[in-house]
Amino acid sequence: MINETIEIVQMAMMKLMFIDVLPLITSIIALVISIVALTYTIKQFFLKKGTEVRSTYSLTYSIDCNDAYISNLILENRKDKPIVIFKIYVKVGNNNYIEIENFENNPLVIKPFEVYIKEYESLIEYNHDLIRIKIDNLLKDIQNVKTNTVLITTEGEYVVKTYVKKKEISFDKSIIKIKRLPYKDVDYGENIKYLIDFTLWNDECQIIALNKDVSRHKYSFNLTEKLMQNRLALENHIKDYIKGNKNYKSVIVIDFEQRIKNMRNNSIVSSNIVNEAINIR
Numbered sequence: 715m716i717n718e719t720i721e722i723v724q725m726a727m728m729k730l731m732f733i734d735v736l737p738l739i740t741s742i743i744a745l746v747i748s749i750v751a752l753t754y755t756i757k758q759f760f761l762k763k764g765t766e767v768r769s770t771y772s773l774t775y776s777i778d779c780n781d782a783y784i785s786n787l788i789l790e791n792r793k794d795k796p797i798v799i800f801k802i803y804v805k806v807g808n809n810n811y812i813e814i815e816n817f818e819n820n821p822l823v824i825k826p827f828e829v830y831i832k833e834y835e836s837l838i839e840y841n842h843d844l845i846r847i848k849i850d851n852l853l854k855d856i857q858n859v860k861t862n863t864v865l866i867t868t869e870g871e872y873v874v875k876t877y878v879k880k881k882e883i884s885f886d887k888s889i890i891k892i893k894r895l896p897y898k899d900v901d902y903g904e905n906i907k908y909l910i911d912f913t914l915w916n917d918e919c920q921i922i923a924l925n926k927d928v929s930r931h932k933y934s935f936n937l938t939e940k941l942m943q944n945r946l947a948l949e950n951h952i953k954d955y956i957k958g959n960k961n962y963k964s965v966i967v968i969d970f971e972q973r974i975k976n977m978r979n980n981s982i983v984s985s986n987i988v989n990e991a992i993n994i995r
Contacts (some may be wrong), residue, residue: 766792767824769863769874771804773853777925778836779903782853783892787814789830789863789874797824801866803889805873806852811864812840812890836903838893838974849890895970895977897921902970907942909968910952915961926971945969 767789774785784804791797799822802815815822815832824830840847863874894901897909898919905926912920924931924942931937935955941948949967956962 764793765797765867765869765872767797767863767865767872767874768792771863776836776903777927777930778905778923779838780905781837781840781848782850783834783837784812784814785834787830787832787834787863789824789865791824791826791828791830794826796826797865798822798868799824799865800868803864803866805862805864806849807861810849810852810890812849813892835894835896835901836906837901838895838904838977840890840892842890847890893977893981895974897968897970897973904974907969907971908945908948909970911966911968912956913963913965915963917963923970 769790770788771784772786773782775782787802789799789802800816800818801813802817803811803813805811814834822830840849865872865874896902898911898921900921902909902923906923907926908924910922910924912922914920922933924937926942928937928939928942935952937948941951945967949965952965952967956965
């Protein structure tokens, strides 16, 4: 009888303790939920505040042109809001800005957490203040030269991974322009002399770019220095080569070297004078 009474008393005390602790447990759970909600709200606030972009690019040297060039650009929007871009520069050294893209007429919009990837082909030349320039000395030691990707956005000038500065690039900075010359939406370099444009049996297009250096060509149709001096003779030579081959419908030879000359003759940029770009440290 005494033991049963003791057990009843112990059970009653445990119930009283649980009733006392229950509000505390409820308060702790509510506090944890509040902290989690606050943390999420703060995180969402900072994801929508300001600008954060990650950028990488590749530098390429090609036998098709005389200048190194940026062949690949990646921009990653790390914010939960779109970013509107008007221009993209690569800053080399302290004062040289290579204009990679100009979207002033049709701004680029990178959506939240979206990645923008652009591939670039060979170029013809760089120019600055209406003068053709060489920038290999700026780029060849790129590991030791400070470089940044600079974006002109609706919020101002943004230097990737560094800071946001509310101003456009000023005129005291050296803006280097890139000049390209495309044929059928593909850019070719300054060292290309001819483009051989084949029309295949299925109406698809196949283009072969011929470098000025004949020794670099390893094609089944034999090329000589003499053929390379005459577009019409080269075209007739290739027509004779594909004659009777049902895989080809037609072929034309484009004098790409002449197109470059025409482009430069019709440009206000002087290509007769070539300056070497230097880094102002």
